[in-house]
Amino acid sequence: MSNLAIATQDLVRTYRTRKSAGNPSGAPVVALDGVTLDIPPGEFFGLLGPNGAGKTTFIKVLVTLLLPTSGSARVAGFDVVGQAQQVRERISMVSGGEHSGYGLLTVREQLWMFSQFYGMPTQTALARIDELLRVVGLYEERNRRVSALSSGMRQKMNMVRGLLPDPEILFLDEPTVGLDVEAARDVRAYIKEWIHATPGRTILLTTHYMHEAEELCDRVAIIHKGRIVACDTPAALRRRTAGGTYFVLTTEPLDGTAWVSQVPGVQRADARASDGRTELRLQLADDGVIAGVVKALADRERRIFSLQKIEPSLEDVFVQIVGRRLEEADEGGRA
Amino acid sequence: MSDIAQARGIRRVVRATLGRAYPRIIGANRERSWLFYDTILPLLGTIAFVYVYKALGAPDRFVGYVIMGGATMAFWMNVMWNMAAQFYWDKQGGNLELYMVLPCGIVPILLGMSFGGFVGTLVRAVAIIVIGSVLFHVTYTITQLPLFLLIFGVGIIALYGLGVTFASVFLMWGREAWHMAELFMEPVFLASGFYFPVRALGFWVGMGTSIIPLTLALDAMRQLLFPESHPALLPVRVELTALVGLAVLFIFVARQSLRKMEYLARREGRLSLRF
Ligand SMILES: Nc1ncnc2c1ncn2[C@@H]1O[C@H](COP(=O)(O)OP(=O)(O)O)[C@@H](O)[C@H]1O
Numbered sequence: 341m342s343n344l345a346i347a348t349q350d351l352v353r354t355y356r357t358r359k360s361a362g363n364p365s366g367a368p369v370v371a372l373d374g375v376t377l378d379i380p381p382g383e384f385f386g387l388l389g390p391n392g393a394g395k396t397t398f399i400k401v402l403v404t405l406l407l408p409t410s411g412s413a414r415v416a417g418f419d420v421v422g423q424a425q426q427v428r429e430r431i432s433m434v435s436g437g438e439h440s441g442y443g444l445l446t447v448r449e450q451l452w453m454f455s456q457f458y459g460m461p462t463q464t465a466l467a468r469i470d471e472l473l474r475v476v477g478l479y480e481e482r483n484r485r486v487s488a489l490s491s492g493m494r495q496k497m498n499m500v501r502g503l504l505p506d507p508e509i510l511f512l513d514e515p516t517v518g519l520d521v522e523a524a525r526d527v528r529a530y531i532k533e534w535i536h537a538t539p540g541r542t543i544l545l546t547t548h549y550m551h552e553a554e555e556l557c558d559r560v561a562i563i564h565k566g567r568i569v570a571c572d573t574p575a576a577l578r579r580r581t582a583g584g585t586y587f588v589l590t591t592e593p594l595d596g597t598a599w600v601s602q603v604p605g606v607q608r609a610d611a612r613a614s615d616g617r618t619e620l621r622l623q624l625a626d627d628g629v630i631a632g633v634v635k636a637l638a639d640r641e642r643r644i645f646s647l648q649k650i651e652p653s654l655e656d657v658f659v660q661i662v663g664r665r666l667e668e669a670d671e672g673g674r675a
Numbered sequence: 676m677s678d679i680a681q682a683r684g685i686r687r688v689v690r691a692t693l694g695r696a697y698p699r700i701i702g703a704n705r706e707r708s709w710l711f712y713d714t715i716l717p718l719l720g721t722i723a724f725v726y727v728y729k730a731l732g733a734p735d736r737f738v739g740y741v742i743m744g745g746a747t748m749a750f751w752m753n754v755m756w757n758m759a760a761q762f763y764w765d766k767q768g769g770n771l772e773l774y775m776v777l778p779c780g781i782v783p784i785l786l787g788m789s790f791g792g793f794v795g796t797l798v799r800a801v802a803i804i805v806i807g808s809v810l811f812h813v814t815y816t817i818t819q820l821p822l823f824l825l826i827f828g829v830g831i832i833a834l835y836g837l838g839v840t841f842a843s844v845f846l847m848w849g850r851e852a853w854h855m856a857e858l859f860m861e862p863v864f865l866a867s868g869f870y871f872p873v874r875a876l877g878f879w880v881g882m883g884t885s886i887i888p889l890t891l892a893l894d895a896m897r898q899l900l901f902p903e904s905h906p907a908l909l910p911v912r913v914e915l916t917a918l919v920g921l922a923v924l925f926i927f928v929a930r931q932s933l934r935k936m937e938y939l940a941r942r943e944g945r946l947s948l949r950f
């Protein structure tokens with residue numbers, strides 16, 4: 341247990357609330373409802389879920405900002421309740437849309453300030469800050485006031501802040517939320533770069549963007565109403581969906597599909613004619629079966645115009661497990 | 676663990692304190708307008724009192740009194756207004772959450788806030804004294820400089836201890852607590868002798884307002900500055916002893932209220948912003 345980067349056991353966290361329009365009974369909100377997760381060191385782990393699912397609460401418990409209501413959590417082998425100090429020595433956290441620091445300072449001054457909180461000698465700190473600013477492409481802006489930064493630049497600066505102490509475990513809570521496509525892509529690229537440059541570091545990233553989880557994470561857990569409803573590699577999650585992978589093939593017109601169904605390994609074949617072509621949709625026992633299909637077409641002297649392998653997206657996985665699309669599943673919580 | 680050099684223990688506390696003080700000192704002086712708002716404006720209030728005293732035919736030493744009071748009041752203002760407001764904005768901006776999970780803990784953050792506020796205010800207080808004294812030709816003869824500085828130092832420590840307490844209480848109980856405190860503190864503050872010897876309101880009122888550490892500090896410093904003529908509340912040594920007591924008390928209370936705040940924040944999620 342202690343050699344895991346993150347380990348939680350039946351973690352529950354509730355919030356006491358006042359009566360309000362959204363919560364007329366004033367009953368406690370159950371934000372985490374028995375979360376058990378093991379994350380080994382070096383893993384890039386994604387927690388995917390709609391707004392209000394409990395992602396931020398999970399991170400806050402792990403970074404020692406919130407006490408669990410029940411259950412337990414260990415980070416870097418230390419208990420988040422009894423050994424908060426040891427946990428704090430090994431982590432850092434960056435949230436999306438955060439406005440940390442002070443607008444009056446320059447980017448470099450602000451990062452220096454944060455480096456002092458970790459007790460870094462000034463020379464070491466400034467060298468590291470400049471190096472990291474170069475990596476995220478913010479070096480030219482180093483003497484600009486924080487208040488003058490765009491949200492994309494600000495988030496890159498926040499990433500530098502998070503990486504400054506070289507944490508063993510980095511918590512990223514929706515780090516690209518609210519950024520334009522390009523800035524979000526940059527931020528993801530720097531995260532990947534850091535992981536490559538410093539192997540052995542663990543990242544826990546929360547997101548409600550499927551593609552982000554898919555692009556970055558070794559493993560993804562889907563969280564819904566405070567519960568983990570699925571947890572696996574993105575590929576395995578996709579494979580698990582009904583339908584699974586299928587192929588779409590367009591050829592010169594064919595009549596009937598009976599012959600395709602006879603190719604060994606073809607589980608299902610549907611044909612559709614359009615524009616003088618036939619579109620075949622094939623579900624196969626495994627990818628290798630497609631060779632037999634292609635050969636069968638060649639035997640019938642039909643040209644192949646296109647061949648495409650379609651994999652279900654995480655979105656499909658989510659719909660199947662939760663029963664709704666991700667954007668529709670927001671759980672009444674504020675973002 | 677990380678290969679990046681990072682100090683621990685006392686060195687980290689010192690670095691973190693100075694780090695947090697930096698924006699208070701540098702940032703606060705970056706906008707040149709501070710010279711106007713923080714020096715000229717308080718000075719105008721002070722000058723008004725100078726003319727009241729002159730009109731009443733009060734002895735010249737009262738001018739020195741008033742200027743001293745105006746300078747000291749700058750510290751009170753810093754503690755009452757800026758500390759709590761700063762901490763509140765740290766919460767709103769999300770800094771507080773980051774601060775609470777720092778390995779150095781929240782204490783150096785508040786030390787830095789206090790130290791930064793003190794240095795920034797010291798510059799302003801000195802400006803008030805210099806400008807005021809030049810304008811009205813006040814001369815001071817400090818009889819016992821080390822004792823004078825000691826009293827000032829202990830008074831400031833007690834004051835900022837009170838400031839940290841206020842800041843964390845406001846944070847937990849919100850604006851209402853702030854207004855309550857104002858309501859309670861304002862008369863105490865007015866009666867605490869910034870512009871007149873506190874003895875003037877009578878011994879017991881003076882004792883009552885001594886809960887504000889500046890009351891005793893100011894009275895003791897005035898005794899040293901105007902040795903012949905100041906109507907003292909208590910002898911200097913007694914006041915110094917009381918100040919030390921206040922400093923210890925307020926630092927203890929500040930530590931406790933910080934702990935309490937931290938605990939409530941973790942248990943109830945009350946300091947959480949985004950959710
Ligand atoms: N401080 C709080 N007080 C009361 N309820 C909260 C608080 N923080 C979060 N919640 C509630 O807990 C649930 C989970 O929230 P959160 O962890 O922020 O989800 P996510 O980060 O996935 O959007 C939501 O229903 C939210 O309204």
Ligand SMILES: [Mg+2]
Nearest residue numbers: 395396675950
């Ligand atoms: Mg969230």
